[in-house]
Amino acid sequence: MTSSPDATSPAPEAAPTAPAPARRRPSGRAVATWVSLVAMCGLLLGGMFLPVPYVIEQPGPAIDVLGEHDGERVLSISGAEQYPTTGSLMMTTVSVAGGPGYPVTPAQVIGAWFDSSESVLPRELVFPDGQSEEETSLRNSADMTTSQQDAVAVALTALGMAYHQDVMVAGVLQGGPADGVLEPGDIVVSIDGQSRTTTADYQKLTRAAPAGQDLTMVVRRAGAETTVQVPTEQVDGTTRMGIVLAPGYEFPVDVTVTVDGVGGPSAGTMFALAVYDELTPGSLTGGAAIAGTGTMSADGQVGAIGGIRQKMVGAREEGARFFLAPAGNCDEVTGHVPSGLAVVKVSTFDDALAAVETIGTTGSADSLPTCGS
Incomplete structure (x- = not known):
C-alpha cells in the first residue's frame, strides 16, 4: 500500500534557537600589528625591485675573429698578402649588468648568487663612482682601440715586419x-x-x-x-x-677590427693570433675551435683579465674545445672549467702561438701547460 504526502498533516514543531554570540571587535593594537605587517611585506616586496650598488657578470658571446659578426667581417687586412684560414680563434666576452644607466635589483643579485655561471661584484670595482655611461663607453672604446693596436704590433713583430x-x-x-x-x-x-x-x-x-x-x-x-x-x-x-x-x-698594412658593442682590452691575445694567422700560409688552428682571452702588451706579455669564469662558459656554449687562459688567472680557472673544454695556460704571445700550433697539428692539448700543472 502506497501513501502520498498528507497536505493536512501538522508541521513539525521548530526547536528553540540559542541567541548568537556577540561578534568581538579586534583591538586597536591588533589592527596596528596587521597594518604594520602588511606594510612591511609591501616594503620588502618593493625593495626587491629597487636598484642596488652591485654588478652581475654573465657569460657573453664568443666571437670568431677569423669570421663574421652581425653580418660583418671581424678582421680586415689590406696592404699585404693574406692566406685562407680554417677553424676558429674566438675572442670571449662578459656581459655586465649593473653599470651606469642600467642598474640591477636585489632579486637579480640573489638569482645570480645561485647561478654558478654568474658573479656578483660591488659596482665600484668595475665602474668608479661618478663615472657616467658616456665616460664608461669612452674608456671601453679607448681600451679596445689600444688593445687592437698593440696586438697588431706584436703580430707584425713576430712576422718581421717593420713599423x-x-x-x-x-x-x-x-x-x-x-x-x-x-x-x-x-x-x-x-x-x-x-x-x-x-x-x-x-x-x-x-x-x-x-x-x-x-x-x-x-x-x-x-x-x-x-x-x-x-x-x-x-x-x-x-x-x-x-x-x-x-x-x-x-703600420705597413691597414688592419681593421669591427666588433660593435664590445669594449675593453681583454681580446688582445686573440687579435694578435688572428692577424698572424691571416698573414701566414696554412691554417694555424688546423680547423680546431679555439677560444681565449688576455690583454696583450706591446712587448708580447699576456695579462690577466676579469670574468674568466663567464668567458669559459660562453666559449664552451659556442662550441670551443680549447681555451687559452692568462697564467695570472689560474686561481680563478681551477675548479671552474666547463666539461669538454681543455684550458691551456699562457704567459706570452709566443706561448699562445705555440699552443695554437700544437693544437692545430695534433688536435690535442694534452702536452700543453695547464693551470693545474
Whole structure:
C-alpha cells in the first residue's frame, strides 16, 4: 500500500534557537600589528625591485675573429698578402649588468648568487663612482682601440715586419666636442700646425688653447691625411676636445677590427693570433675551435683579465674545445672549467702561438701547460 504526502498533516514543531554570540571587535593594537605587517611585506616586496650598488657578470658571446659578426667581417687586412684560414680563434666576452644607466635589483643579485655561471661584484670595482655611461663607453672604446693596436704590433713583430710608433686617437667621448669629427684609430699628425712625438706633448698643446676655440688638426685615417676643425670646451678649468690620446703605430698594412658593442682590452691575445694567422700560409688552428682571452702588451706579455669564469662558459656554449687562459688567472680557472673544454695556460704571445700550433697539428692539448700543472 502506497501513501502520498498528507497536505493536512501538522508541521513539525521548530526547536528553540540559542541567541548568537556577540561578534568581538579586534583591538586597536591588533589592527596596528596587521597594518604594520602588511606594510612591511609591501616594503620588502618593493625593495626587491629597487636598484642596488652591485654588478652581475654573465657569460657573453664568443666571437670568431677569423669570421663574421652581425653580418660583418671581424678582421680586415689590406696592404699585404693574406692566406685562407680554417677553424676558429674566438675572442670571449662578459656581459655586465649593473653599470651606469642600467642598474640591477636585489632579486637579480640573489638569482645570480645561485647561478654558478654568474658573479656578483660591488659596482665600484668595475665602474668608479661618478663615472657616467658616456665616460664608461669612452674608456671601453679607448681600451679596445689600444688593445687592437698593440696586438697588431706584436703580430707584425713576430712576422718581421717593420713599423714605427706614433700618437693616435684611442677614444672619442659620445656627445663631446670631437664626436663626429675624430674617430678612434686616427693618427695625429699635427695640432694647430705643430707636430709632437708623445701623447703628453699633444695634451699640453690642447690645454694651452683657449676653451671654446676650434683646433685645426691633421690626422691620418685609412692611410690618407685629412684636416679637421675640432671644437673644444672647458672641463674643470682645462681645455678639452673629449678624446683620449694614446701611443699608436704606423703600420705597413691597414688592419681593421669591427666588433660593435664590445669594449675593453681583454681580446688582445686573440687579435694578435688572428692577424698572424691571416698573414701566414696554412691554417694555424688546423680547423680546431679555439677560444681565449688576455690583454696583450706591446712587448708580447699576456695579462690577466676579469670574468674568466663567464668567458669559459660562453666559449664552451659556442662550441670551443680549447681555451687559452692568462697564467695570472689560474686561481680563478681551477675548479671552474666547463666539461669538454681543455684550458691551456699562457704567459706570452709566443706561448699562445705555440699552443695554437700544437693544437692545430695534433688536435690535442694534452702536452700543453695547464693551470693545474
